[in-house]
Amino acid sequence: MEVRTVDTRERILDAGERLFMAHGYEGTSMRQITGEAGVNLAAVNYHFGSKESLMQEVFRRRLDWLNEERMRVLDELEAEAAGQPVKPSAIVDAFFGTLLRMAGDENRGGMTFLRLLGRTLTEPSEFIRAFLAHEYQAVMDRYKEALFKALPEVPKAEIVWRFHFMLGATSYAIAGTDALRLVTDWQIEAEDSTDRLDRLVPRLMSFLLGGLRAPLPQF
Amino acid sequence: MEVRTVDTRERILDAGERLFMAHGYEGTSMRQITGEAGVNLAAVNYHFGSKESLMQEVFRRRLDWLNEERMRVLDELEAEAAGQPVKPSAIVDAFFGTLLRMAGDENRGGMTFLRLLGRTLTEPSEFIRAFLAHEYQAVMDRYKEALFKALPEVPKAEIVWRFHFMLGATSYAIAGTDALRLVTDWQIEAEDSTDRLDRLVPRLMSFLLGGLRAPLPQF
DNA sequence: TTATGATTCATACGTTCGTTTTAATCATAA
DNA sequence: TTATGATTAAAACGAACGTATGAATCATAA
Secondary structure (H helix, E strand, O other): HHHHHHHHHHHHHHHHHHHHHHHOOOOHHHHHHHHHHHOOHHHHHHEEEEEEHHHHHHHHHHHHHHHHHHHHHHHHHHHHHOOOOOOOHHHHHHHHHHHHHHHOOOOOOOOHHHHHHHHHOOOOOOOHHHHHHHHHHHHHHHHHHHHHHHHHOOOOHHHHHHHHHHHHHHHHHHHOOOOOHHHHHHHHOOHHHHHHHHHHHHHHHHHHHHHHHOOOOOO | OHHHHHHHHHHHHHHHHHHHHHHHOEEEOHHHHHHHHHOOOOHHHHHOOOOOHHHHEEEHHHHHEEEEEEEEHHHHHHHHHHOOOOOOHHHHHHHHHHHHHHHOHHHHHHHHHHHHHHHOOOOOOOOHHHHHHHHHHHHHHHHHHHHHOOOOOOOOHHHHHHHHHHHHHHHHHOOOOOOOOOOOOHHHHHOHHHHHHHHHHHHHHHHHHHHOOOOOOOO
16 A cells, blocks of 8 residues: 555656656646656646645655755854854855755756756746745755855845855756757767766856855945 | 737737746736737737747847847947957946846836846746747857957856856846745845845846856866 | 455546637728 | 728637546555
8 A cells, every 4th residue: 555655656756846847837737747657647636635736745855855954064064163154165065065966866856856946946936936935944044144154244135145146046057948058069069968067066166156255346 | 000000019018028927938828918918819819820929029029129239239349349358347247237227128128028038048948948049149159259258268168157157147136036035024125126126237247257257166 | 355445547527728710890092 | 982901809619727526446454
């Protein structure tokens, strides 16, 4: 009784994750999901209640671990620092590096979930935004505070804005749509895909830290 | 005969722009659009042929001017430089500043179009991505070349990636969803909305330039 | 072995979707 | 004024949508 159930649930979650990533929430139908999962159409409503609840569960399955891990790493950093502020680069790596390193872990969704998350941060549906805001709230508050302490000379409003920009750069990078076809053929040939992913992390980290530590704008 | 036509077309485009921005392409129905525009349901198919074509026209109406302006400004900069490379900050401002300054121009879509564009860069629908790629191709090639010349010591692949990151930070910033509720109440009260917009441009510019000029990552 | 609750299945419900059709209405030129 | 082509209008199309129903099937405990 237990085996089949878990199996069906997981198959639905996997299919939903991939299809929501590929076609968006509104652009994915229940019939596509159950078709790809190889389960009956009614299984989604039986196991999850509704399409909206399924979407939330797709995220919860990955985000619970991610945000706990982010909390844990920041705990560690602050314990090591022993009262001193944590280095900005360590905070940025704890938040964004922890996220990006999920890409290599297929058991935690890998690139598929990362791309889904990146796209969903600009998703219009209200219920998704509300859900993500709730799911993230504690983590965002902790990391904002850590950055405030790490950069005491920078106005808090500026830090929040730059956190915002870092989120945007990251989510677009992991969404990986490249809507404007910036990455041309010669670059795709120059590096294979695992290379590109391995190099994305340090590349993005350099960019984020450069932006975070840039001179303040003059108004 | 001419007056009513243009009127109807524009009303549909305006409604489509706003609703696609608010609910996404798949999340917006023809009946919502024609309802808000105050026109008959069949008017969209009569004037534009299909929902997809309407979406493309919504973008073309704004992007044609934007990308021509971007070309024109870069022409000017290169003429002034007289063979010398153009400063990176000037290139970044020509590309992203020109975009952001549309926000204040209601005749060119204002914030509504900007937010639509920001969201659409991570939109999943294939036809939108293909359309945007085509619409942007010439501009992207010109700006990439300009950045290559402006930063001869930086590997081209790095420049392309950082262009990518800048696009992401910008599109997320203008999408303005703030899905993770980063900007809390005390910050909203501290600045009124026109203030926030006026300050967004220099803030984002500082961030982008800091990222663009950051030290190269060590692999 | 039988009873029980969990799960799967085929099927249908009512709604909404984008699009099409055909007729009415409009503005303009002859 | 009338003829003509452009535009608007009302209505309907078949398809696809998310969800609900009730029977069949399954695994397990008594």
